Amino acid sequence: MDAETVMAALAGLYGEPRARPHGDAVAELVLTVLSQNTSDRNSGRAFVQLMRRYPDWAAVADAPADELIETIRGGGLAQQKGPRIQRILEAVRARAPDWRLSFLAEEPLEEARAWLRGLPGVGPKTAACVLLFALGRPALPVDTHVERVAKRLGLVPPGTTAERAHERLEALVPPERYYRFHMLLIKHGRRTCAARAPRCGGCPLAAGCPAAETGV
Helix, strand or coil, X not given: CCHHHXXXXXXXXXXXXXXXXXXXXHHHHHHHHHHCXXXXXXXXXXXXXXXXXXXXXXXXXHCCHHHHXXXXXXXXXXXXXXXXXXXXXXXXXXXXXXXXXXXXXXXXXXXXXXXXXXXXXXXXXXXXXXXXXXXXXXXXXXXXHHHHHHHHCCCCCCCCCHHHHHHHHHHHCCHHHHHHHHHHHHHHHHHCCCCCXXXXXXXXXXXXXXXXXXXX
């Protein structure tokens, strides 16, 4: 089963996703850090609390550490995420005092990715989220849902690390399809191909899915 077959089947189930880059790379950075190892609901709540308490990114960067941690506590792992966000914002301010990361949209993709990966605690998924969702650049975020579904379908071998999964899937999927692939696999992982008790009976890919055949 190839990536195009997977996307065609899932688009028939969930509809066709439409990319709408929002342009705010700093907000995407912070939101993605908040989303690490927690649910979208919790990270979204923490992000809203952050935006309500602080008027701008400079205020977040300069906030007392314990105050920031308390503000985002509902997102989980606040003791780690609070200082990480402030270190990221300091690095952003050093490069872009106006808090606009427009240079990431203009320089070569791998240079933009390398700059993001050089920020504290920013891995391949976070960098790809910023590039794809904020700037509309061809990068493929691989979160836990995408990784799980891709492995079950045999697109990524079992035991592949998260970083290697990014590299492999970016090589398998045409760049102009990255957004489509990501969004469709996210929806499938949340609605059908859950970590526990996947609903293989309602899956249009079950007939060719190695995991469905073996019951894994």
